[in-house]
Amino acid sequence: MAERRRGAALEKALLDAAWQELTEGxxxxxxMDAVVKRAGTSPPVLYRRWPDRDALVRATIIHVARENILDVPDTGSLRGDVLTLLREINATRFQLVVVMNAHLAGYRQETGADPGDLFDPTVTGRKEAVDALFARAVDRGEIHPERLTERIKTLPFDLLRHEFLTTFAPAPDHVLEEIVDTIFLPLVR
Incomplete structure (x- = not known):
């Protein structure tokens, strides 16, 4: 007899099953029924936590985003930090980014919600991590803090995602360097 899952272990199992369903189909x-079946549980167990498909999709995306936060590098320079982070995303998160964006097109069509809202950095914990990277650069005198709008902070990562979605391949290193050196750094210096 299998051990009964409870609490955080059960919630993780449900969200992992939901992620598998979302990425496969x-x-x-x-x-909800497919998630129940995949997780090997009952409908009341799932519906107690998430009342509908939309709520479960939102929880699933947040769960996956939180599990996939990368360590923020501290190379001693803003250029080194951003380039290192872009290289890590490029090497390890390409498939995740493409799958999430491709499968969430239907979410936008059906709900009218912006899938970008699901990746809200304040919800996933990414904002604090990236803000620490920029705070170090400000402390080192590398950048002007008044130039660090939220749009500019996300620009290198948005451009990498755009590259993924237009080429369906990880970006060559020279593209990452161009994003950082030619586009991003001149905006903050």
Whole structure:
């Protein structure tokens, strides 16, 4: 007899099952029943936590985003930190980014919600991590803090995601360097 899952272990199992359903079938084929079956549980167990498909998708994306936060590098320079982080995302998160964006197109069509809201850095914990990287650069005198708008802080990562979604491949290193050196750094210095 299998050991009964409870609390955080049960919630993780449910969210992992939901993620597998979402990545295999996309939002259009995503159902609460399929998640129940995959997780080997009962509908009341799932519905006690998430009342509907939309709530479960939101919780699943936040869960996956939190599990996939990268350590923020501290190379001693803003250029080194941002380039190191872009290289790590490029090497380890390409498939995750493409799958999430491709499968969430149906989510946007059906709900009208912006999938970007699901990746809200304040919810996933990414904001604090990236803010620490920029705070160090300000402390070192490398950048002007008044130039650090939220849009500019996310720009290198947005451009990398754009590269993924337009080429369907990880970006060559020279593209990462161009994002940092030609586009991003001149905006903050």
């Amino acid at each position: 996309g939002y259009a084929r995503f159902t």
